[in-house]
Amino acid sequence: MAIINTQQFPRATARNDQDLPPGYNDTNDSQRYITYSLVIPVYRAFPIFVALLLVIGVVIGFTSTYFAGASVGVFDAKVINSGDTAWVLTASALVLLMTPAVGWFYAGMVTSKNVIGVIKQTLLILAVVSIQWVLIGYSLVFGKDVNGIIGGLNFFALSGVGYAPSAYAPTIPQTAFMIFQAMGAIIAPALIIGSIVERMRFRTVVIFVLLWTTLVYDPIAHWVVGDGGWLHNMGALDFAGGTFVHAAAGFSGLAAAIVVGKRGGFKVGQAIVSHNIPLVLLGAGVLWFGWLGFNGGSALAASPLAVNAFVVTNTAGAAGALVWMILSWAENKKPSALATAIGAVCGLIAITPASGYVGPVAAIAIGLIAGVVTYMALHIRSKHFHIDDTLDVWAAHGIGGVTGLILAGVFAEKVINVGGNNGLLFGNPGQLGIQILTASVTLGYAFIATYILLKFLAPLGLRVSRRQEEEGLDLAIHGEEGYQLATNNAPKVEDRITQLEEEVAALRDQAAKQESELENAMRSPRGPIFPGQQTYVPGMSALRPIDSQVDQATFEPSRQTQKRPAIKRIGLMS
Numbered sequence: 001m002a003i004i005n006t007q008q009f010p011r012a013t014a015r016n017d018q019d020l021p022p023g024y025n026d027t028n029d030s031q032r033y034i035t036y037s038l039v040i041p042v043y044r045a046f047p048i049f050v051a052l053l054l055v056i057g058v059v060i061g062f063t064s065t066y067f068a069g070a071s072v073g074v075f076d077a078k079v080i081n082s083g084d085t086a087w088v089l090t091a092s093a094l095v096l097l098m099t100p101a102v103g104w105f106y107a108g109m110v111t112s113k114n115v116i117g118v119i120k121q122t123l124l125i126l127a128v129v130s131i132q133w134v135l136i137g138y139s140l141v142f143g144k145d146v147n148g149i150i151g152g153l154n155f156f157a158l159s160g161v162g163y164a165p166s167a168y169a170p171t172i173p174q175t176a177f178m179i180f181q182a183m184g185a186i187i188a189p190a191l192i193i194g195s196i197v198e199r200m201r202f203r204t205v206v207i208f209v210l211l212w213t214t215l216v217y218d219p220i221a222h223w224v225v226g227d228g229g230w231l232h233n234m235g236a237l238d239f240a241g242g243t244f245v246h247a248a249a250g251f252s253g254l255a256a257a258i259v260v261g262k263r264g265g266f267k268v269g270q271a272i273v274s275h276n277i278p279l280v281l282l283g284a285g286v287l288w289f290g291w292l293g294f295n296g297g298s299a300l301a302a303s304p305l306a307v308n309a310f311v312v313t314n315t316a317g318a319a320g321a322l323v324w325m326i327l328s329w330a331e332n333k334k335p336s337a338l339a340t341a342i343g344a345v346c347g348l349i350a351i352t353p354a355s356g357y358v359g360p361v362a363a364i365a366i367g368l369i370a371g372v373v374t375y376m377a378l379h380i381r382s383k384h385f386h387i388d389d390t391l392d393v394w395a396a397h398g399i400g401g402v403t404g405l406i407l408a409g410v411f412a413e414k415v416i417n418v419g420g421n422n423g424l425l426f427g428n429p430g431q432l433g434i435q436i437l438t439a440s441v442t443l444g445y446a447f448i449a450t451y452i453l454l455k456f457l458a459p460l461g462l463r464v465s466r467r468q469e470e471e472g473l474d475l476a477i478h479g480e481e482g483y484q485l486a487t488n489n490a491p492k493v494e495d496r497i498t499q500l501e502e503e504v505a506a507l508r509d510q511a512a513k514q515e516s517e518l519e520n521a522m523r524s525p526r527g528p529i530f531p532g533q534q535t536y537v538p539g540m541s542a543l544r545p546i547d548s549q550v551d552q553a554t555f556e557p558s559r560q561t562q563k564r565p566a567i568k569r570i571g572l573m574s
Contacts, residue, residue, distance in 0.1 A: 073162030080163070081171035084301040088169070088176045091297025095183035098290035099126050102190045105283025105345075106197060107482075108276040109338075109391055113472025114198045115276070115482035121202075122190045125209050129189065132213055133182040134158055140218040141181070142168065145228025150219050167227065169300040180297055188217050188245045192450075194391035195253030196260045199469055201461050202477050208457060216252060216449045220244040220442055236438040237408045237420055237431065239309065240298040242353025242401045243442045250398020251443040252450035254389060259454040260462050262388035264469050269383050272390060277338055284341035288317055291348045295355040305417060309355040312363035313348060316355075319367025320347020320374075327375050346374040346396050350404035354411065357420045362411035370403045402439045409435030 103122035107115040129137070135157055143151030155161050158178065166174040189209045221244040223229040224236055236243075274280060295313040299306035324343020328336040350370030351363055358366065377395035381387065389395070409432035412423035422428040454462065463469075468476035475481060 067157055067159055073160065073164050075162065075164035075173070079165060079171065080173060081301070084169075084171045084303075085173065085176055087302040087306065088172050088180050088297055088300060091293035092176075092180045092183055094290045094293025095180070095187070095297065096126075096290075098183075098287055098294065099123075099187050099190050101283045101286035101290060102187065102194075103283070104279050105287060105341075106194050106391055108279030108281075108283060109272060109274045110197050111273070111472065112275040112483055113474055115279075115474065116478055116480050117202075117473035118193065118197055120478060121193050121205055124206065125190045125193075126186050128206065128209050129186045129213050130182065132210060133178075133185050137185055137213060137218055138178050138181065140214070141185075141221045141226055142166075142178075145222075145226065148228055148230035148233065149222070151222050151226055171301055177300065180300070184241045184245050184294075185213060185217055185221075188241075188249045189213055191246070191249035191393055191397050192253045192256055194393040195257040195389045197390050198473065199263055199463050200260055201464055202473075204457055204460050204462055207460070208453065211453055211457075212252065212450065215453065216248060216446055217244055220248050220445065223441075224438065231438050231441065234437075235421060235431070235434055237357055237412055237435065238353040238405065238438070239356030239408075239417075239420075240295045240352045242349070242404045242408075243438060246349050246352060246397040246401030247405065247439060247442045248401075248446040250394050250396070250401055251447040253393035254387070254398060255447045255450040256454060257387050257389040257394075259451060259458075262386075263390065264466060266388045268386055271382060274338060280338060281341050284344055288314075288344055288348065291317065291352075295352055298356060305356060308359070308416060312358060312360055313351055313355050315360050315363040316351035316367035316370075317344045317348040319364050320344055320350070320371040323347075323368055323371025324375055327372070342396065343371050343375070346370055346400045349397055349400035350374075350407070353401070353404045354408035356417050357408055357412035357423075359411075359413065359416060366404060366407050366411065369407065370400050373403050374400045398443065402443060405435050405439045405442075406432070409433075 099122050100119070103119035106122075107118040110118055136153065138158065138161065139153050139155035140151045143153060143155045146152055158175070161174050161178055163173045163175065165172060166177055169177040189212055192212070193205075221241075223231040224238050224243045225232060231243075238244075291313055292310050296306045296310040299309055321340050321344035324346065325335045325340040328334070328339035347367035347370060350366050351358075354362075354366060374395055377399040378392045381389060381392065381395055408423065410424045412420055412428075412431060413426055414420055414422045421431050424432045464473065464476065
């Protein structure tokens, strides 16, 4: 750590407030000290980092010779369907867009001093999980099964994953299947961030995301969709990731909120003030758009099944949006735009596991039921629980994902997807039991594993300091501001706006009062005329001050001619 200049940074070396110089501004010093103490040591180590990263790059480059040709392999080009491949790649791009959209969605709901930190974390997750998935993640989920629990490492660094199709998707290259599945792995930990925004240390987030993806997401995904996974063998229905993406992320978020703790100033029943509703609406719209690829692409072909998933996804999202709008209208007497956006996301979450097994009418039912359940979950958590799940990831993704999983066991039709099964309403009550078991195992494992994982990381420090939390993570951690609307020495923008509004209101009151006095003076034949008062003189084209010595009756239209000598005598209009 660099030596601190006591004159440049008084707070850094002062033992108490008495040691500080007169007129000292603690805010400026804290910001400059943070920048100095964090940036300067890194700057001194900059050449080391450059050299180290170059060495790592060169070493990895040489090891690529051991994987030469592994991304191609032997394949029959005739079995590759170009239409299916194009659709899956397009869907992959749509789902990729959902991760920064989560950042926009969350960033609009937090305070303005944390907007960059939230978006930055989603982009960080995109980068970290992309590398993890290529190296080991894909293999752990879709590799050779090990006792129904996890995949092997036969696909390590995508060895053997090439142009040839796999058993999971027989008409597209396995690399296309791999990259589509990567997008679900990327977005899942990004969802958890909403439970712990504004207070978790950045370096701990990096480590947590890497470990959570490897130890929580990958095993659950293998259980449900991996060949040989024990829940997959039981017949669990999850078309697009309601278990390992939404339910797992939701209950992991709940565990994270408990372990990391509450924000400073958190109060039960006090909702977070969203600083930018348009940004939330933009994020929700892009999420809705990307979700069509999320569920439609899970058909892994440009097929009728993809069309069905596309249609029911949009339908359930619309139903969820309407439910939340109606409930917010009934509760608060106003239809909330924020609630409408969140409701759409909840409907999309719930339809995800069922999107390849149910029809449009069932999709409306799922959207309606999940909309009510998630709204009430949020209401109960915010009003009665002493848990600071800041952006209600548990209520939306946890409860929404579980609801969708269970309802898939009610509304599923084998005629829609021959690879699925019928649900309760179509003569197969056993499927409902399988879905309940799948949901229970997922939420239980995700919650417990995340709780233990964060306790393990606690010695590294889970939270930022109280001063950094109050200052906001944008400046304290990233050294950047989302909105440069005011300097540190100027009044806060909100206070200035309030002050201006009060001044405008006072001016309006004053203008109304003067207008009323003017009207009274003009109507009354003997009304008092105040010195300097502006009034209208008949026959004149402008307002001018009238001396108080002149009787107002002098200027009445009926007497104007006979009183003119008096006016002239007084000398007012000579």
